Amino acid sequence: MSLRSEIFDQPAAARHQLESSPAAIEALVAQLRAQPVRSVVLAARGTSDHAAIYAQYVLGVRNRLSAGLATPSVVSLYDGDPDVRGALVVGISQSGASPDIVGVVEAARRQGALTLAITNDPGSPLASASDHVIDLAAGPELAVAATKTYTTSLLAIARLSIALADGSPATPGTNVAASLAGIPEAIAAALTVEAEVEAIVAEVSAMDRCIVVGRGFEYATAREWALKLKELAQVFADPYSSADFLHGPIALVHPGIPVLVLAPSGATEAGQVELLRDLRVRGIDTVVVSDVPETRALGRWSLAIPAGVPEWLRPIVSIVPAQLFAYHLTLARGLDPEEPRYLSKVTRTT
Amino acid sequence: MSLRSEIFDQPAAARHQLESSPAAIEALVAQLRAQPVRSVVLAARGTSDHAAIYAQYVLGVRNRLSAGLATPSVVSLYDGDPDVRGALVVGISQSGASPDIVGVVEAARRQGALTLAITNDPGSPLASASDHVIDLAAGPELAVAATKTYTTSLLAIARLSIALADGSPATPGTNVAASLAGIPEAIAAALTVEAEVEAIVAEVSAMDRCIVVGRGFEYATAREWALKLKELAQVFADPYSSADFLHGPIALVHPGIPVLVLAPSGATEAGQVELLRDLRVRGIDTVVVSDVPETRALGRWSLAIPAGVPEWLRPIVSIVPAQLFAYHLTLARGLDPEEPRYLSKVTRTT
Numbered sequence: 001m002s003l004r005s006e007i008f009d010q011p012a013a014a015r016h017q018l019e020s021s022p023a024a025i026e027a028l029v030a031q032l033r034a035q036p037v038r039s040v041v042l043a044a045r046g047t048s049d050h051a052a053i054y055a056q057y058v059l060g061v062r063n064r065l066s067a068g069l070a071t072p073s074v075v076s077l078y079d080g081d082p083d084v085r086g087a088l089v090v091g092i093s094q095s096g097a098s099p100d101i102v103g104v105v106e107a108a109r110r111q112g113a114l115t116l117a118i119t120n121d122p123g124s125p126l127a128s129a130s131d132h133v134i135d136l137a138a139g140p141e142l143a144v145a146a147t148k149t150y151t152t153s154l155l156a157i158a159r160l161s162i163a164l165a166d167g168s169p170a171t172p173g174t175n176v177a178a179s180l181a182g183i184p185e186a187i188a189a190a191l192t193v194e195a196e197v198e199a200i201v202a203e204v205s206a207m208d209r210c211i212v213v214g215r216g217f218e219y220a221t222a223r224e225w226a227l228k229l230k231e232l233a234q235v236f237a238d239p240y241s242s243a244d245f246l247h248g249p250i251a252l253v254h255p256g257i258p259v260l261v262l263a264p265s266g267a268t269e270a271g272q273v274e275l276l277r278d279l280r281v282r283g284i285d286t287v288v289v290s291d292v293p294e295t296r297a298l299g300r301w302s303l304a305i306p307a308g309v310p311e312w313l314r315p316i317v318s319i320v321p322a323q324l325f326a327y328h329l330t331l332a333r334g335l336d337p338e339e340p341r342y343l344s345k346v347t348r349t350t
Numbered sequence: 351m352s353l354r355s356e357i358f359d360q361p362a363a364a365r366h367q368l369e370s371s372p373a374a375i376e377a378l379v380a381q382l383r384a385q386p387v388r389s390v391v392l393a394a395r396g397t398s399d400h401a402a403i404y405a406q407y408v409l410g411v412r413n414r415l416s417a418g419l420a421t422p423s424v425v426s427l428y429d430g431d432p433d434v435r436g437a438l439v440v441g442i443s444q445s446g447a448s449p450d451i452v453g454v455v456e457a458a459r460r461q462g463a464l465t466l467a468i469t470n471d472p473g474s475p476l477a478s479a480s481d482h483v484i485d486l487a488a489g490p491e492l493a494v495a496a497t498k499t500y501t502t503s504l505l506a507i508a509r510l511s512i513a514l515a516d517g518s519p520a521t522p523g524t525n526v527a528a529s530l531a532g533i534p535e536a537i538a539a540a541l542t543v544e545a546e547v548e549a550i551v552a553e554v555s556a557m558d559r560c561i562v563v564g565r566g567f568e569y570a571t572a573r574e575w576a577l578k579l580k581e582l583a584q585v586f587a588d589p590y591s592s593a594d595f596l597h598g599p600i601a602l603v604h605p606g607i608p609v610l611v612l613a614p615s616g617a618t619e620a621g622q623v624e625l626l627r628d629l630r631v632r633g634i635d636t637v638v639v640s641d642v643p644e645t646r647a648l649g650r651w652s653l654a655i656p657a658g659v660p661e662w663l664r665p666i667v668s669i670v671p672a673q674l675f676a677y678h679l680t681l682a683r684g685l686d687p688e689e690p691r692y693l694s695k696v697t698r699t700t
Contacts, residue, residue, distance in 0.1 A: 038433050039389055041416060045594055053421075059432075060424035066391060066432040068418015071403075073566045073593065074410035077617045082409075082416040083388050100593065209559065209586050216423045230599045236559050236586045243423065243450065244395055249580045251690050267427045340601050 003143035003232075003337045007323050008191060010148045013138040014184040014316070017152040018159070020137035028116060028132040029163045037088045037114065040067035043104035044092040047146040047224060051092050051118070051153035054220040054315055058161045062312065065164075072100035075107050084108045090116045094141060094149040096124025105129045118156050120149050134160070144340050145232055147323050150224060154316045155183060179310050183317070189306040190320035197324045200287060200301045205332035207258055210235055211249070214262035215242040215271065221262050221315045221322065228326035232337050235329065242271055258285045260325075262318055263295050266311035273298065287325070289318055353493035353582075353687045357673050358541060360498045363488040364534040364666070367502040368509070370487035378466060378482040379513045387438045387464065390417035393454035394442040397496040397574060401442050401468070401503035404570040404665055408511045412662065415514075422450035425457050434463045441467050444491060444499040446474025455479045468506050470499050484510070494690050495582055497673050500574060504666045505533060529660050533667070539656040540670035547674045550637060550651045555682035557608055558585055561599070564612035565592040565621065571612050571665045571672065578676035582687050585679070592621055608635045610675075612668055613645045616661035623648065637675070639668055 040059055042052035052069055059065040070089075074080035076099070089108035091101045096119035105115050106129050117130035120138050127133045136152040162176055210229065214222030219241045226239035237260075240249055253259060259279055263272035269292070276298040279286055288299030291309070296302035303321040305314070330337040390409055392402035402419055409415040420439075424430035426449070439458035441451045446469035455465050456479050467480035470488050477483045486502040512526055560579065564572030569591045576589035587610075590599055603609060609629055613622035619642070626648040629636055638649030641659070646652035653671040655664070680687040 038436060039416075039418075041418070049594070056421050057424060057428075060421060061428040061430035064431060064433045066389075066418070066420075066434050066437065068389075068391070068416070068420075070416075070418075071406050071410060071569075073569075073591070074407060077566045078407075078411040080411035081414060083414045084416050086388060087416065216427045219421075219423075227599070230588075231601045234601055234604075236588060236602060238580075238586060238588065241423070244399070249577070251581045251584055252586060254584075 003145055003147065004327055006141060006143050007147050007320070007327060009139065010151050010191070010320065011184040011188040013148040013152050014155055014187055016137040016139065017155045018180065018184070021134045024132050024134055025159060025163050028160070031114060032088065032164065035114070037086060038066065039087045040065050041070050041084055041087050041089045041104075041108070042067060042092065043070040043072055043089065043101045045072070045098055045101060047150050047227060048092040048094060048153060050220045050224040050227070051150060051157065052090075053223060054154050054217065055090070055157045057217050057220070058157055058312060062161050063164045070104050072104050075103050076100040081107055081111075083111065084113045085111050086113070088114050088116060090118065091126050091130060092118045092153055093124070093126050094120045094136070094146055096121045096126030102126050102129050118153055120152075143338060145228060145337070151187065151316050151319065158313055158316065179313055182309070183313060186306045186309050186317045187320055190317050191324070193303050193321050194324055194328075196303055197321060197328050200303075201325065201329040201332045203301070204258055204285075205329065208235055210237050210258045210260060211245075211252060212237055212239045212260045213242050213245055213272075213275065214239070215268040216266075217312055217315050218262040218264065218268065218318060221318050224319055225260060225322035225326065228323060229329065231340050232326050232330040232335070233333055234335060242268070242275055253279065253282065253284050255283045255285070258287060260287045261289070261299065263288050263290045263292075264305065264311070264314055264318060265290070265292050265307075266314075269295070289321055353495055353497065354677060356491060356493050357497050357670070357677060359489065360501050360541070360670065361534040361538040363498040363502050364505055364537055366487040366489065367505045368530065368534070371484045374482050374484055375509060375513050378510070381464060382438065382514065385464070387436060388416065389437045390415050391420050391434050391437050391439045391454075391458070392417060392442065393420040393422055393439065393451045395422070395448055395451060397500050397577060398442040398444060398503060400570045400574040400577070401500060401507060402440075403573060404504050404567065405440070405507045407567050407570070408507055408662060412511050413514045420454050422454050425453050426450040431457055431461075433461065434458045435461050437463055439463050439465045441465070441476045441480060442469070442503055443467075443474070443476050444470045444486070444496055446471045446476035452476050452479050468503055470502075493688060495578060495687070501537065501666050501669065508663055508666065529663055532659070533663060536656045536659050536667045537670055540667050541674070543653050543671050544674055544678075546653055547671060547678050550653075551675065551679040551682045553651075554608055554635075555679065560585055560587050560608045560610060561595075561602060562587055562589045562610045563592050563595055563622075563625065564589070565618040566616075567662055567665050568612040568614065568618065568668060571669050574669055575610065575672035575676065578673060579679065581690050582676050582680040582685070583683055584685060592618070592625055603629065603632065603634050605633045605635070608637060610637045611639070611649065613638050613640045613642070614655065614661070614664055614668060615640070615642050615657075616664075619645070639671055
């Protein structure tokens, strides 16, 4: 199975995810109602780290949970044992095999903290170490670059957030339930831009550097897009929250270095539109991903994502044209997206 | 006052920091003893974000505190109000003026959480919003690129960690007290490599991309070094924890793209030495910062930092040759380190 077919498998993988592990989510939420936690600690590496960033925003905005990313080296390198009693500790890993992530969850469990694994392998060490397991159910992911395990991780987090907010995964609010059920179709709609992607990458294939900017919920998308560009296309892609971008790295922009901007409708829209206008005045080439035609018109190039997806669920969809972009840019640069240099599917960092 | 003179002012600034705000630290620690917190939420942007990363490691390893970075946009963009009752919420900002950082601290205080400002302006909005204030006492920092407010922020965090561990800032363990008192001198020793820095940058001034790798306590240093290279020298500098580096971005390395490696003695040493050997076999140019002569010998170029500084305090010293490197590379590239493009000293992100 090739990377491209796994990208296109995402509507089906999302459908499988929506049907996966309802009992696990229900049991976890029941336990959280009995023993509420005030904070969430997320442990992840690589692509899964971006799912953890998404979780920070979703749980913070929708569930009033203060969620932070663990620093696995505190445990694995320094034998540190931060007190996480009273927290929910979540390990996110496609393979469930990275020893440092397993180490964070094991340390938490020794302390008696509630633990959750989000993984595509329910038989993995991470799953075994955790009280609760949400199976991504994305099907085998054979390409080295993770795609469908990323979107299904986001979906699993969204389902958890809904269940926490609504009391039971079986009874989410009607609108939320309909939005969630519509995600596979929205991903399918996002996949229809492949021809536009190919036309853009043909024009930018010489680029060896770029900047990716997203904010709020879409910061995770900016990070994930940049990682895909690095690991597949060997492009120095630097991801920023628009807020941090203005604190220094804006010095890097100049004509010839494209800026990829996630600028969908919602709370971040006005700021991103302002940034796009600013970049336009400076003569910077931009690629805009947005559901708003007027915003797309501000970019040198643009890619449409479907309208009607709620802002907080949109990262599950907005990464899809970005995946296609990274895939086709890799081909356009004469590289092999199936065999990125030096990488293996499971990285066992300790 | 120029950037270079502020870099060289750091031994004096560190001495001032060591004498600053002892009563504030004592009062905060007393309150934390009366009402212990289980977690710490850190809010910061830009260079201060790297001080927050240092705090995550220090508080996690030395004080068993689970410390996470806040996502200020959750509050500022989405009106989220994550529950931080029972946590210590720390805002770190040189100017104390960034509205989103002030917003996180204000929201925490409304909930009744304990708050701390670490800032160079004790009259700033951030200081006013906080229960406790540690004044960096670094003296005016006029250069746009922060240097002495970074090292003094780290020092303030180290002092807080010592006070928390030992009960009172007045009675740290003898060795720790001596190590802390020796930091200004260690910074002065680290500043003596300027001639070596100038020789190296003369050879690499054409570089427009590089990778910076550090792990554990030195991950903060890798991030800060990369930011200085971006904002001053307009180099696409990509910082990684060695662990994350192996999860994908290692695909970017090839001859002509230097890798800057923080490889001091301690828990991360063996892994970094292995990475250096690997990079050497691949023909990659490296700049090694280390206190270990044998490790420095593995680099194409190297910069010495003084021996004898404890691993957890070393980031206060190891950033110093990195600052000099960024400063001189900027000059070597024909750019003005005093007036980086598009940046202003205070960035008021909302």
